């Protein structure tokens with residue numbers, strides 16, 4: 670008889686998005702994303718981080734202060750990184766698993782690449798204009814989104 674306690678696709682891909690957050694250097698919000706084809710093949714992954722050549726040690730991670738001294742002008746978002754990291758030809762009909770609901774800028778890129786479903790974990794910025802705008806664009810373009818609800822299974826990875 671086959672093993673019964675295997676994880677389903679949602680747990681597998683959200684698990685990879687969650688593992689990707691472990692690469693983020695953001696001290697307040699680590700985000701991970703995993704893009705998956707229609708037939709459940711992983712196309713790309715990403716996390717929020719500074720652009721190539723912009724040292725994690727030289728650029729700010731602050732949330733507040735003078736705009737140029739905060740992270741917001743510099744950090745590349747997880748979903749955008751996952752899209753940019755993809756080396757294949759197309760991602761039409763793909764799904765994106767992300768640990769945080771995408772902002773309006775990531776949402777534009779998601780729509781333009783032909784991704785048709787967003788599975789997100791946390792929506793802590795639901796009340797912000799960015800996420801309200803994101804949902805408006807998703808609704809207009811017919812991109813589905815649904816929240817992932819953890820099943821309460823702990824998986825320990827010993828490294």
Ligand SMILES: O=c1ccn([C@H]2C[C@H](O)[C@@H](COP(=O)(O)O)O2)c(=O)[nH]1
Nearest residue numbers: 695697698700717746747771772775
């Ligand atoms: O779509 C998104 C929105 C935000 N992020 C990243 C950008 C920042 O590194 C953090 C948010 O930091 P706060 O301190 O919570 O403001 O999340 C992202 O990757 N994708």
Ligand SMILES: [Zn+2]
Nearest residue numbers: 746771772775
């Ligand atoms: Zn974003």
